[in-house]
Amino acid sequence: MLITNLSTGKTIAESGSRINHHVASVFKVPLAMVFMKYLEGTAKNELDLRNTLSSQRREGKTFDRLMRAMLVESSEDATAILADYLAEKKYDKKAALKSFGAENTILGSRNSNAEDMALFFGRLYSGKSFRFPSTSAYLLDLLSAQTPEDATRLGTIRENGVGIRKIYSKRGSIALEDLVVVADTGIVEVVDGRGKVTPYFVSLSGTQRKDKKASYRDLEAELLQFTQAFSDFAKRS
Numbered sequence: 219m220l221i222t223n224l225s226t227g228k229t230i231a232e233s234g235s236r237i238n239h240h241v242a243s244v245f246k247v248p249l250a251m252v253f254m255k256y257l258e259g260t261a262k263n264e265l266d267l268r269n270t271l272s273s274q275r276r277e278g279k280t281f282d283r284l285m286r287a288m289l290v291e292s293s294e295d296a297t298a299i300l301a302d303y304l305a306e307k308k309y310d311k312k313a314a315l316k317s318f319g320a321e322n323t324i325l326g327s328r329n330s331n332a333e334d335m336a337l338f339f340g341r342l343y344s345g346k347s348f349r350f351p352s353t354s355a356y357l358l359d360l361l362s363a364q365t366p367e368d369a370t371r372l373g374t375i376r377e378n379g380v381g382i383r384k385i386y387s388k389r390g391s392i393a394l395e396d397l398v399v400v401a402d403t404g405i406v407e408v409v410d411g412r413g414k415v416t417p418y419f420v421s422l423s424g425t426q427r428k429d430k431k432a433s434y435r436d437l438e439a440e441l442l443q444f445t446q447a448f449s450d451f452a453k454r455s
Contacts, residue, residue: 220332221448224340224405224417230451235332238322239425242390242399243292245328248338250289250357251347252314252325253300256307257281258349267350276303289360289388301325318347332421335403339419343386343405361386361404371402371441372420378449381409390423393434400424400437408452416455420448 220235222228261267271282276299279287287296304311315323319337323330341347345354362384364373372387387404401423408416422444424437432440 219423219444220336220419220421222336222340222419224343224419230418231448232332235336235421236322238329238331239423240328240392240397240399241330241335241403241423242328242392242401244335244388244390244401244403244423245323245325245330246288246292246297247335247342247357247361247388247403248315248318248320248323248330249297249301249325250285250360251318251338251342252309252311253285253304254348254353254357255314255317256304256309258353261350264350264352267353271356276300286360286363289357290363290365292389332403332423335421336419339386339403339405343417358386361388371400371422371438372404372406372445374442374445375406375449375452378446378453380449380452381411383407383409383415391434398425398432398434398437400434400441402441406448406452408455410455418448418452 219231219233221230223230257267257270261270272280274281276284284296284300287293288300311325318341320334323334342354342357345351348354367389371389372385376382384407385404387402390399390401392399403421406418406420408418422441424432424440
């Protein structure tokens, strides 16, 4: 768990943020960033990049449609298509990850930690990690899209009486016999009574441990306790 004020860089709360674990579908954010970094490297300019997104196709779908399917709908098929494309192009994904400052993220096994995720989301929010400013804006727009599922986890902050401008986030869930993961990671823009906007990076993840069995429902409830605690903090700030 990690909560950071992106305006000041101050850590608000932290627990196990350097411990690597399975992050489920949250890994789709760094994959999307790596994919866009590859496309930027092949584009002449921003217009060329937009044309590539809207016209180039894989398995009958444009890159833009695949990106939306991966980040908004969390489609595993779209994720596999984009990952396979990078592999086909022999793109150095590890070097791309390091260019964002991340040293502990492994895309293939969906393994990362909260500190790396803070780097990905922070760089994305700052807009300084891409060749074109529109690239960050494009990805943030996808991460801010709301589905019914997004009303849960970090989305519950809206229901807790906190002024919110936008939430840019990615949920992750796995419910297997030997692996249960419930996660939500993103940036929450909190608006105070004077209209001031403060962005917070929030990474919450509940993972079943070998020494303690936990159900999907248990972990979901644990995340809701954290979002309530963050909501209480935001209202006081």
